[in-house]
Amino acid sequence: MVFQGDDTVTDPTGIAAAAGRASKKGPPPVHLWDPPFCGDLDMEIRPDGSWFYNGTPIGRPEMVRLFASILKREGDAYFLVTPVEKVGIRVLDAPFLATDADIGAEIAFTTNVGDRVVAGPDHPIEMRGTADAPRPYVHIRRGLWALIDRKTFYRLADAAMPAESGRMEVHSGGTVFPLEI
Template structure:
């Protein structure tokens, strides 16, 4: 990653504007599509560049702040460039959960904290063939985090049974985790 291509350099510079000032307004930027960059966010949450893991957590966090999902896929976006990347599942993983009063706070693998509620829903879809749950939580705009198995188990432990379903409450909403077996 040291010999950065021009597009990668611009992405790093745009993302550096985020610390201490919130997230960059990528939803307001409409640059020309500049092609693709060989970055893949694997199903397990590892960010890869040209076939190698991006080992610097700070760089992954930086890239995550300029990530946007458009109708044609995921892109790293700056005010002047838009580069398409590949995402195997969802771009983030929810790797921790804690209670804050009546609310659930989920933390992603890139350091975002999400207070589950009206704006940031917990959704659990079930694979029709295997019956396996596929839980996710909304992070921002059209970006979601896959809830890891261990965090899902924690949510199940916090759940109450309501009409044959396991339910957790947060942000004034009830979120179904699935039917009681």
């Protein structure tokens, strides 16, 4: 896979081309694919949701969404996969960033790559970190999580209600999520 300065891919048979074809049909079934490992790419997802290739930011949101659609997690490792190849990438925290939420009877999160999930049993909100430095996450799909950005977490905290225990919590999808560690 070779990128040019404008993020175009010069290898039409590579992983980016396959991702482009798959994305036109909806989310690809990456959980069903187990191709041979082809090595690691110098690709990294940073905690702020930005994607880098060879130390250079991938500036085209469409390209990032394309790669996000073929992201797979196995244990603590992350891969971009197609039916015929699998390459390793680095994820420094969570692969996605929840950048907004519609907060009402349910909480619908939107990520930096356009995923939209409603918090509930299949998409739990989880607090990590410490009481002094909490880090909120929401499950997006198949072991892939999104860090909830600060402004969205403050909006969740504003909508939270105290539980009998005194801890603050939010409700969505018939599930209760504490917002404290």
